Amino acid sequence: MIAAKTQNAVNFTEVFSTRTGAVYQCDRERCWYIDFAGKLVKFDYRGLMKLKTSIYRVNIEALLLDNSKSPEIEMVFICACNHCYFLNLLQIIALKELLEGTFVMLELNQIIHDRLSRIVI
Amino acid sequence: MKDIMRIKSLLSTDIEALLNQQIKKEAHSSALYLAMASWCNQNGFDYSSDYFSKQSDEERYHQLKLFKYVLDMGGSAISPEVSGIKHDYTSLREVFEDALEQEVAITQSFKNIAANCMKEQDFVTFEFLNWFMKEQREEEYKARRALELFEVIGEEGTGLWEIDKHVNKIKYDSEAAE
Numbered sequence: 001m002i003a004a005k006t007q008n009a010v011n012f013t014e015v016f017s018t019r020t021g022a023v024y025q026c027d028r029e030r031c032w033y034i035d036f037a038g039k040l041v042k043f044d045y046r047g048l049m050k051l052k053t054s055i056y057r058v059n060i061e062a063l064l065l066d067n068s069k070s071p072e073i074e075m076v077f078i079c080a081c082n083h084c085y086f087l088n089l090l091q092i093i094a095l096k097e098l099l100e101g102t103f104v105m106l107e108l109n110q111i112i113h114d115r116l117s118r119i120v121i
Numbered sequence: 122m123k124d125i126m127r128i129k130s131l132l133s134t135d136i137e138a139l140l141n142q143q144i145k146k147e148a149h150s151s152a153l154y155l156a157m158a159s160w161c162n163q164n165g166f167d168y169s170s171d172y173f174s175k176q177s178d179e180e181r182y183h184q185l186k187l188f189k190y191v192l193d194m195g196g197s198a199i200s201p202e203v204s205g206i207k208h209d210y211t212s213l214r215e216v217f218e219d220a221l222e223q224e225v226a227i228t229q230s231f232k233n234i235a236a237n238c239m240k241e242q243d244f245v246t247f248e249f250l251n252w253f254m255k256e257q258r259e260e261e262y263k264a265r266r267a268l269e270l271f272e273v274i275g276e277e278g279t280g281l282w283e284i285d286k287h288v289n290k291i292k293y294d295s296e297a298a299e
């Protein structure tokens with residue numbers, strides 16, 4: 001699980017990255033690209049929010065304690081962008097970490113915009 | 122880097138989640154009041170049954186008002202699942218006690234949303250909530266007054282019949298109501 005091949009793209013701003021993946025924002029297309037689990041997938045606003053909901057909803061603790069299921073594969077399906085992730089438990093944890101960091105950075109970006117460019121005099 | 126999040130929606134994730142929870146609570150209230158209307162009707166309390174039917178409609182209206190607000194502000198409104206509606210009561214008094222309890226819980230819930238709006242300075246949603254704050258004054262008043270009928274009139278003899286007849290006449294029209 002190594003972040004791959006995306007640095008060369010010109011219009012991308014890195015929002016957040018971890019050892020396992022990265023999220024880039026494309027201002028021109030008003031969307032995000034997530035580089036994770038060996039592929040680069042484009043998400044618009046609705047799609048990103050849906051991904052966030054699906055990942056945050058996964059009960060990681062329950063999956064850890066459940067030893068009845070042998071292959072730890074949880075399917076995460078995001079219908080907004082006809083895209084599917086098939087992830088194991090470690091990948092779910094990694095993607096959640098990536099998204100948490102991403103949303104902190106996006107919130108920070110909003111604060112910066114509020115403070116610097118949305119000042120009404 | 123553009124602030125795409127803010128361009129798309131006025132609501133923060135937290136406030137949007139709280140509003141969606143409130144949508145669910147209003148739907149739950151609506152279903153609860155309908156169950157109360159059913160119990161009252163089956164036990165011969167026709168006026169109380171009408172009263173709760175109307176309450177149920179009002180809660181549905183509250184639900185839709187919140188629903189529209191979330192959508193208007195660019196958020197995603199969620200149509201809630203409602204389950205676990207109580208249908209069995211042992212007395213008319215118990216029905217009205219539950220109704221007041223429900224309204225108190227709803228008021229608390231709105232106070233909590235307002236506190237969160239204050240915290241993150243979402244004065245737009247805060248102002249929107251004012252309508253509901255005022256509505257809760259009326260809702261609690263009516264529920265409390267209804268329950269007081271059990272003390273004022275008393276349940277003995279034709280008491281319950283009297284109480285039932287009076288329930289529909291409760292109005293919130295004091296000077297403070299305007």
Ligand SMILES: [Fe+2]
Nearest residue numbers: 147180183227
């Ligand atoms: Fe309500």
Ligand SMILES: [Fe+2]
Nearest residue numbers: 150180224260
């Ligand atoms: Fe109410």
